[in-house]
Amino acid sequence: MFTNMKNEWFFNIRGDLLSGLVVALALIPEAIAFSIIAGVDPKVGLYASFCIAVIIAFVGGRPGMISAATGAMALLMVTLVKQHGLEYLLAATLLTGVLQIGAGYLKLGGLMRFVSKSVVTGFVNALAILIFMAQLPELTNVTWHVYVMTAAGLGIIYLFPLLPKIGKSLPSPLVCIVLLTAVAIYLGLDIRTVGDMGELPDTLPIFLWPEVPLNLETLKIILPYSVALAIVGLLESLMTATIIDDLTDTKSDRNRECKGQGIANIGSGLLGGMAGCAMIGQSVINIKSGGRGRLSTFCAGFFLLIMVVFLSDWISQIPMAALVAVMIMVSIGTFSWTSVKDLKKNPLSTNIVMVTTVAVVLATHNLALGVLAGVLLATLFFANKIARLMVIKQEQPTEHEVHYQVVGQVFFASAEKFLDSFDFSIAADKVVIDLNRAHFWDLTAVAALDNVVIKYQRLGAEVSVVGMNEASKTVIDKFAVHNDPKAVEKLLSDH
Amino acid sequence: MQKIIACIDESTWSTSVQDSAIWAAGLLQSPLMFLHSIERQPQPLSTDLSGTIGLGARSKLMTEIASLDQLRAKVSLELGKELLEAAELKANEAGCLQVEAVQRHGEFIDTLLSLESSARLVIIGHSGTKAGKNFHVLGTHVESLLRQVSTPVLITHHDFTVPKNFMLAFDGRETTELALQRILNSKLLNGLDCHLVTIKNKQADQQEKFDQAAERLISGGFKVTTSFLEGDISKQLLNYQQNNAIDMLVMGAFSGSRLRQFFIGSNTLKMLENCDVPVLVMK
Numbered sequence: 001m002f003t004n005m006k007n008e009w010f011f012n013i014r015g016d017l018l019s020g021l022v023v024a025l026a027l028i029p030e031a032i033a034f035s036i037i038a039g040v041d042p043k044v045g046l047y048a049s050f051c052i053a054v055i056i057a058f059v060g061g062r063p064g065m066i067s068a069a070t071g072a073m074a075l076l077m078v079t080l081v082k083q084h085g086l087e088y089l090l091a092a093t094l095l096t097g098v099l100q101i102g103a104g105y106l107k108l109g110g111l112m113r114f115v116s117k118s119v120v121t122g123f124v125n126a127l128a129i130l131i132f133m134a135q136l137p138e139l140t141n142v143t144w145h146v147y148v149m150t151a152a153g154l155g156i157i158y159l160f161p162l163l164p165k166i167g168k169s170l171p172s173p174l175v176c177i178v179l180l181t182a183v184a185i186y187l188g189l190d191i192r193t194v195g196d197m198g199e200l201p202d203t204l205p206i207f208l209w210p211e212v213p214l215n216l217e218t219l220k221i222i223l224p225y226s227v228a229l230a231i232v233g234l235l236e237s238l239m240t241a242t243i244i245d246d247l248t249d250t251k252s253d254r255n256r257e258c259k260g261q262g263i264a265n266i267g268s269g270l271l272g273g274m275a276g277c278a279m280i281g282q283s284v285i286n287i288k289s290g291g292r293g294r295l296s297t298f299c300a301g302f303f304l305l306i307m308v309v310f311l312s313d314w315i316s317q318i319p320m321a322a323l324v325a326v327m328i329m330v331s332i333g334t335f336s337w338t339s340v341k342d343l344k345k346n347p348l349s350t351n352i353v354m355v356t357t358v359a360v361v362l363a364t365h366n367l368a369l370g371v372l373a374g375v376l377l378a379t380l381f382f383a384n385k386i387a388r389l390m391v392i393k394q395e396q397p398t399e400h401e402v403h404y405q406v407v408g409q410v411f412f413a414s415a416e417k418f419l420d421s422f423d424f425s426i427a428a429d430k431v432v433i434d435l436n437r438a439h440f441w442d443l444t445a446v447a448a449l450d451n452v453v454i455k456y457q458r459l460g461a462e463v464s465v466v467g468m469n470e471a472s473k474t475v476i477d478k479f480a481v482h483n484d485p486k487a488v489e490k491l492l493s494d495h
Numbered sequence: 496m497q498k499i500i501a502c503i504d505e506s507t508w509s510t511s512v513q514d515s516a517i518w519a520a521g522l523l524q525s526p527l528m529f530l531h532s533i534e535r536q537p538q539p540l541s542t543d544l545s546g547t548i549g550l551g552a553r554s555k556l557m558t559e560i561a562s563l564d565q566l567r568a569k570v571s572l573e574l575g576k577e578l579l580e581a582a583e584l585k586a587n588e589a590g591c592l593q594v595e596a597v598q599r600h601g602e603f604i605d606t607l608l609s610l611e612s613s614a615r616l617v618i619i620g621h622s623g624t625k626a627g628k629n630f631h632v633l634g635t636h637v638e639s640l641l642r643q644v645s646t647p648v649l650i651t652h653h654d655f656t657v658p659k660n661f662m663l664a665f666d667g668r669e670t671t672e673l674a675l676q677r678i679l680n681s682k683l684l685n686g687l688d689c690h691l692v693t694i695k696n697k698q699a700d701q702q703e704k705f706d707q708a709a710e711r712l713i714s715g716g717f718k719v720t721t722s723f724l725e726g727d728i729s730k731q732l733l734n735y736q737q738n739n740a741i742d743m744l745v746m747g748a749f750s751g752s753r754l755r756q757f758f759i760g761s762n763t764l765k766m767l768e769n770c771d772v773p774v775l776v777m778k
Contacts, residue, residue, distance in 0.1 A: 022546040160547075249535075288546075329547060338553075338554045
């Protein structure tokens with residue numbers, strides 16, 4: 001028990017504390033920005049980020065991953081908040097948590113194996129584009145000051161780390177925010193600040209039960225949102241976990257992560273926060289800053305709350321332009337640059353899956369639909385590829401005898417090709433179909449074989465199906481009709 | 496044939512592990528396996544706190560971390576190979592017939608458990624690379640190893656000398672009964688003077704069992720000295736060991752319940768922590 005604690009929490013104390021601090025500093029602008037996307041006060045996102053990060057540190061399945069309020073989730077809540085208000089959002093957050101815990105117990109985390117690499121890449125790219133697009137309202141209908149400030153912010157963020165020594169020991173997003181805030185106050189610029197966007201937290205979060213009527217009507221309103229939130233939250237969390245797995249060369253517990261996300265969301269909902277999930281950008285920042293253990297996630301949430309509660313007067317002065325700069329950085333860092341560079345190298349089908357995922361997400365603003373489209377397309381491409389892995393060789397030892405050897409996979413996608421490969425014009429007495437090297441996968445394949453056998457029988461040939469391997473045999477013995485005389489008769493009489 | 500597995504690393508305890516392994520291999524006429532396990536060091540070296548991610552951030556980070564891991568792994572691999580070669584040479588010179596060297600990646604415990612089925616005795620140092628001569632602490636692996644394996648484990652200390660006598664800490668519970676049986680069956684302790692020591696506990700038939708144990712040891716050919724003591728278990732046993740110049744401690748492991756061990760602490764661990772002679776834990 002203690003060794004476990006040590007292995008997951010305290011093996012990297014210095015690294016985790018420092019990276020937690022860096023992440024907390026970057027979480028503040030994100031949480032505020034995502035609250036604004038969802039249409040709620042910044043405090044809702046900030047409380048959510050605190051709760052989710054702290055809770056997931058204990059119950060998550062991927063040490064070192066950062067979870068908080070996210071853009072992917074915020075985008076799904078927009079209409080709910082607009083039509084029904086914050087209380088319904090909190091209720092939906094609770095339900096999301098319950099659904100996610102259920103998914104964890106049903107071990108749905110294993111379903112991630114159907115999500116291929118190109119779908120993950122598409123998801124990540126779509127997310128990056130969504131985060132970027134969410135910044136556009138802050139950049140339209142504004143004075144030129146805002147553009148200058150944003151450009152300067154991005155300049156600071158990317159150039160400051162190049163400074164010797166100091167560049168790598170201070171988080172440049174923090175430098176950007178502090179400098180831009182100072183400039184805005186000093187020059188007395190009339191530009192939008194965080195304070196204009198809504199209420200900031202001034203106390204520690206308190207327990208509150210959402211004030212919604214507990215009836216079927218409420219459930220009808222929140223359920224569709226909760227389902228979408230639960231799915232997107234789990235998808236992004238499990239994908240992020242895979243990314244962290246790869247980076248650190250360690251394994252995560254997916255089903256524990258599902259349950260953990262659920263518990264974290266319930267915690268967030270009860271403390272006045274919105275639903276959230278794992279964040280790709282922040283998690284990468286955490287790993288880059290040296291965070292590896294659960295302590296880093298905990299610190300990120302803890303430091304965030306401390307800073308927000310005690311510095312809320314200062315935070316309200318931050319110009320939105322500084323936040324936009326930070327968010328553009330997150331968007332750029334989230335985007336998978338290699339996927340663009342490798343477009344030429346990768347097979348077309350992979351690229352189509354990736355681009356489709358991105359396109360569907362951008363069209364619907366729902367990452368779950370994008371993933372669904374990507375997975376379906378990838379599955380079709382795969383079935384098509386495997387269907388090509390079937391050949392039938394034909395031999396004619398004598399005038400009235402034909403041998404066929406089937407090699408490869410016979411299933412719904414290749415059944416037609418299977419059928420077409422037999423030559424029914426040969427006037428044969430004897431037909432041998434050798435299935436030694438074939439695999440029959442489903443009813444369609446079985447029906448196709450039946451069809452061939454019966455067709456030959458009707459042409460007056462003796463058909464023998466030989467060398468069926470055990471795998472095919474079990475399928476065929478279960479479903480086929482041709483070795484059951486009565487069934488054959490019935491089938492023939494139908495014609 | 497069942498092997499002796501000697502776990503070596505770059506710590507100062509490694510020498511005594513090798514010496515005791517050679518000693519045991521001679522007595523048991525068993526093949527000897529030196530095992531070096533390369534554990535992943537999760538601590539990152541990165542001090543980049545800029546918190547910035549740009550284009551291609553993930554792939555760049557991946558390359559950085561991977562090359563760092565590669566560098567570390569190569570050093571460990573080389574170091575391990577040298578250690579294993581030296582140990583093999585030493586064992587061959589000492590006349591051991593079958594010696595093999597095995598190097599594996601992964602958690603030490605997992606590696607050992609995967610090899611355990613071919614082992615009759617596991618030898619491990621009292622402490623690992625993190626402890627120094629002046630930093631007296633039980634190695635992090637020892638406890639979990641003792642809890643998980645079912646073969647006897649010899650925990651060595653600095654400077655191994657061939658033992659002339661041993662002390663069996665006997666409490667009449669199942670685990671020590673098992674240890675007693677193992678001693679009688681094994682050739683490892685043959686011919687050594689045996690000190691059979693027990694500390695009075697609440698068992699009604701303790702004296703009876705104790706006498707039986709002494710008889711069995713005597714009929715097994717051991718020269719037995721018995722002592723029936725009272726007081727704190729680990730303190731009394733350690734006192735006895737020091738006062739009678741005992742060379743090796745033999746005991747069963749973890750007979751108390753997990754709950755008791757959590758609140759009061761395990762006597763096995765207390766003994767291991769404070770004892771400065773080799774301890775043979777019979778499982």
